[in-house]
Amino acid sequence: MGAAVLSEMATENVVPVCAVIGIAFSLVQWVLVSRVKLTPERHASSGLGNSNKNGYGDYLIEEEEGINDHSVATKCTDIQSAISEGATSFLFTEYQYVGIFMIAFAILILLFLGSVEAFSTKSQPCTYDKEKTGKPALATALFSTVSFLLGGITSVLSGFLGMKIATYANARTTLEARKGVGKAFIIAFRSGAVMGFLLAANGLSVLYIAINLFKLYYGDDWEGLFEAITGYGLGGSSMALFGRVGGGIYTKAADVGADLVGKVERNIPEDDPRNPAVIADNVGDNVGDIAASISSFGVNHEFTAMLYPLLISSVGILVCLITTLFATDFFEIKAVKEIEPALKKQLIISTILMTVGIAIVTWIGVPSSFTIYNFGAQKVVKSWQLFLCVGVGLWAGLIIGFVTEYYTSNAYSPVQDVADSCRTGEATNVIFGLALGYKSVIIPIFAIAISIFVSFSFAAMYGIAVAALGMLSTIATGLAIDAYGPISDNAGGIAEMAGMSHRIRERTDALDAAGNTTAAIGKGFAIGSAALVSLALFGAFVSRAAISTVDVLTPKVFIGLIVGAMLPYWFSAMTMKSVGSAALKMVEEVRRQFNTIPGLMEGHAKPDYATCVKISTDASIKEMIPPGALVMLTPLIVGTFFGVETLAGVLAGALVSGVQNAISASNTGGAWDNAKKYIEAGASEHARTLGPKGSDPHKAAVIGDTVGDPLKDTSGPSLNILIKLMAVESLVFAPFFATHGGLPFKIF
Numbered sequence: 001m002g003a004a005v006l007s008e009m010a011t012e013n014v015v016p017v018c019a020v021i022g023i024a025f026s027l028v029q030w031v032l033v034s035r036v037k038l039t040p041e042r043h044a045s046s047g048l049g050n051s052n053k054n055g056y057g058d059y060l061i062e063e064e065e066g067i068n069d070h071s072v073a074t075k076c077t078d079i080q081s082a083i084s085e086g087a088t089s090f091l092f093t094e095y096q097y098v099g100i101f102m103i104a105f106a107i108l109i110l111l112f113l114g115s116v117e118a119f120s121t122k123s124q125p126c127t128y129d130k131e132k133t134g135k136p137a138l139a140t141a142l143f144s145t146v147s148f149l150l151g152g153i154t155s156v157l158s159g160f161l162g163m164k165i166a167t168y169a170n171a172r173t174t175l176e177a178r179k180g181v182g183k184a185f186i187i188a189f190r191s192g193a194v195m196g197f198l199l200a201a202n203g204l205s206v207l208y209i210a211i212n213l214f215k216l217y218y219g220d221d222w223e224g225l226f227e228a229i230t231g232y233g234l235g236g237s238s239m240a241l242f243g244r245v246g247g248g249i250y251t252k253a254a255d256v257g258a259d260l261v262g263k264v265e266r267n268i269p270e271d272d273p274r275n276p277a278v279i280a281d282n283v284g285d286n287v288g289d290i291a292a293s294i295s296s297f298g299v300n301h302e303f304t305a306m307l308y309p310l311l312i313s314s315v316g317i318l319v320c321l322i323t324t325l326f327a328t329d330f331f332e333i334k335a336v337k338e339i340e341p342a343l344k345k346q347l348i349i350s351t352i353l354m355t356v357g358i359a360i361v362t363w364i365g366v367p368s369s370f371t372i373y374n375f376g377a378q379k380v381v382k383s384w385q386l387f388l389c390v391g392v393g394l395w396a397g398l399i400i401g402f403v404t405e406y407y408t409s410n411a412y413s414p415v416q417d418v419a420d421s422c423r424t425g426e427a428t429n430v431i432f433g434l435a436l437g438y439k440s441v442i443i444p445i446f447a448i449a450i451s452i453f454v455s456f457s458f459a460a461m462y463g464i465a466v467a468a469l470g471m472l473s474t475i476a477t478g479l480a481i482d483a484y485g486p487i488s489d490n491a492g493g494i495a496e497m498a499g500m501s502h503r504i505r506e507r508t509d510a511l512d513a514a515g516n517t518t519a520a521i522g523k524g525f526a527i528g529s530a531a532l533v534s535l536a537l538f539g540a541f542v543s544r545a546a547i548s549t550v551d552v553l554t555p556k557v558f559i560g561l562i563v564g565a566m567l568p569y570w571f572s573a574m575t576m577k578s579v580g581s582a583a584l585k586m587v588e589e590v591r592r593q594f595n596t597i598p599g600l601m602e603g604h605a606k607p608d609y610a611t612c613v614k615i616s617t618d619a620s621i622k623e624m625i626p627p628g629a630l631v632m633l634t635p636l637i638v639g640t641f642f643g644v645e646t647l648a649g650v651l652a653g654a655l656v657s658g659v660q661n662a663i664s665a666s667n668t669g670g671a672w673d674n675a676k677k678y679i680e681a682g683a684s685e686h687a688r689t690l691g692p693k694g695s696d697p698h699k700a701a702v703i704g705d706t707v708g709d710p711l712k713d714t715s716g717p718s719l720n721i722l723i724k725l726m727a728v729e730s731l732v733f734a735p736f737f738a739t740h741g742g743l744p745f746k747i748f
Helices: 008-034 069-117 137-179 181-218 222-265 278-296 308-330 337-367 383-408 413-424 426-439 444-472 476-497 502-544 555-596 609-623 625-682 684-688 696-740 743-745
Strands: 369-374 377-383
Touching: 008 137, 008 181, 008 222, 008 308, 008 369, 069 137, 069 222, 069 609, 069 684, 069 696, 137 181, 137 222, 137 369, 137 476, 137 555, 137 696, 181 222, 181 308, 181 476, 181 502, 222 308, 222 337, 222 413, 222 555, 222 609, 222 625, 222 696, 308 337, 308 476, 308 625, 337 383, 337 426, 337 476, 369 625, 377 383, 383 426, 383 444, 383 502, 383 625, 413 426, 413 502, 413 684, 413 696, 426 625, 426 696, 444 502, 444 625, 476 502, 502 696, 555 609, 555 625, 555 696, 609 625, 625 684, 625 696, 625 743, 684 696
Parallel strands: none
Antiparallel strands: 369 377
C-alpha cells in the first residue's frame, strides 16, 4: 500500500482552510451586494473601473416615466419589508413545530439504538476485525442522537440564512434593473453566491468539527464513529423534508390563487399590486424555493467513510469560487439573450475545473492503493479508480443538467411545442406537457445507470457514494444558480408592484425565465445525486443489518418492493392534494376581496394582503405533517414489524419509483412555466402568433403553468429527499431492526 503524498496533518488542514475561504468569499459578495442602496441616492460616475462595471455609482440608463426616483425606491423598500416579514413569520411558525419533532425523534433514536444491547456499556466486537473491540452500543446511540440534532439545527439555520439573504437582495436587483440587465444579473447572482458559499462551507465545517470531536472519544474505532455520524444526515434530511413540503405548499397555494383569479379571471398582470395574493406569492418564492431547497442540500456527506469525501467537497468550494468570478467579474452581460448562456457556462466551467481538482486531490491526498470493506470482504482500490468514480458522477451530473435544460428551456423545440399546443386549449397543453416530462426521464436514467455500473465495478458501494459526491462537488455554484431564480422572480414582482415601467419588467422576466431553467437543472442534479446516495446508503444498511442477500423472489422482499414503489405516488398524492386544498381557500379569498372591496380593481383601494399570507401559512403548517409522517414512520413500522429483508425491498422500490417520478414532475412543471413565459415574452415570430398576454393560448399556458406548479416545486423536489431520508433513517436504526425486527415472521 503506497502512502499519500500529502501528510495526514496537511490533509486534515485542507478541509477547515477551504471552509474558511468559502465563508470569507461569501462575506465579500455580501459587502458588494450591500453597496446597492435602497435609499434614493445618486452618485456621479467616478471612474472607479470595476465598481462602475458592477453598477455602483452609475447613472440610471433611463428615468421611469412619470415616477419620481424617491417614490420608486421607497415603494421597493416597503414591498421588500412586507415580503421579508411574511417569510420570517412563516419560518418561525414552522420551526416551532419542527423543533418539537426534532426533540421527540431524538428521544426515539436514543431509546431504539440503546435497546439493541439492553443499554449495555460493554465494548462490542468489531465487524471487519474480530480481534478488535469497538465502543458500546449505548455510546453509538448517544452520539447518533447528538449528530441527528446537529444535522437538524444546521439544516434549519441554513434555510433561515438563505431566506434572509434572498429577501435582502430582491429589491436591490429590481433597482439595479434600471441600469440594465447586466447590472441586475450581477446583483442577483452575487446574492446567490453569498448563499451558496456560506451554506456549502457551513455544512462542511460543522461536519468536519463533529467528526473530530467524536474522534476524541472513538479513537481508532472508525466503524463506531461513522455509525454515529450517520445521524447528521438523518437530521439534515428530515428538516429538509419538512422545509420542502411546508414551503412548497405555501408558495404554490399563493401562486395558484394569484394566477387563476388575477391572470385568467380578472386579466390583470402577474404580481399586480391589486391582487391580494401577490405578497403571499412573493413570500412563497422565498419560503418554498430558497429556505426549502437550501436546507435540502448539504446533507449528502453522511456516507463519509474516510476524509477523502471531505477533501472533494473542500476542493469544490475553491473551484466554485473561481467559476463564480467568470459570471461576476471576468465577463459582463450586455443583452437579455446572454443570461442563460452565462449560467450554462457556470456548470461547464465548474465541471472542467473540478475534474482537474479531483485528479490533484486524489493524487496527493489518497494512498496509491487502499482497502475498503465490501459486504464481508476486503477490496483493494487504487487511487486512479477512485478518481474515475468521482469523475463519472461529476460528468453524469452535467449530462443530466443539459438534458434537463433541453426539456425545460424555451430556447429549444420541446417547450416551444408545448407552447404551440396552447392554440387548441388547456387539454392539449396538459397532454404535451405530461408527454415531455415522461420522455425527459430516459437519458438521465441511463446516465445514473452508467455511473452506478462504473463506480460499483471500481470501488463497490463506496464508489457509488463518492460518485454521488462528485455529482454534488460543485454544490456552491449549484446553490448560487438555484437561489438566483427566486431572487429574480421576486425582483420582477417588486417592479410590477412598485409601478415601474414595462422595460424593467421585461428585464426581470428575462432573468426569471433563465432562472426557471437553471432551477430545473439544479433539481436534476439533486435527483441524480439522491439516487446514488440512496443506493450507497442502501448498501450500508444491508451491510449493517447483516443481510447476506436481498432476494426479490422471497415473498417478504417482493411485497416490500411493490409497497416501496407505491410510496412516492402516495406521497405525491398527499402533497398535491394539500396544494389544491390550500389554493382553493386562496382563490375564494382573492375572489371575495375583488367582489367586496370597493375600488380595488381601479387601484383606489388596498387589498388585504395579511389574510392571504395567513391562509398560506396555516395551510402549509397543517398539511406538511401527514406527508412528513408517512416518510418518517414507514421505515420504523416496516423494520420493526416485518424485519430488515422487507425494509430492504421497500427502500429499493421507493428508490426506483421515486427517481422516475421526481425527474418527470420537475421537468413537466418547468416546461409548462417556460411555455407560458415564451408566449409572454413574444421574442420570436412564432411566440407573437400565440400572444399577447390575455389571449386564449396565453390563458391555456397559464392553466398549464398552474397545474405544473405543485409538480415542480412541491412533489418533484420532495421526492429526492424522500428516497434519501428513508435510506439514511433505515441505516441509523439498522441495529435495532436486525435485533428486534420482524416479529410477525418470527411468530409464523
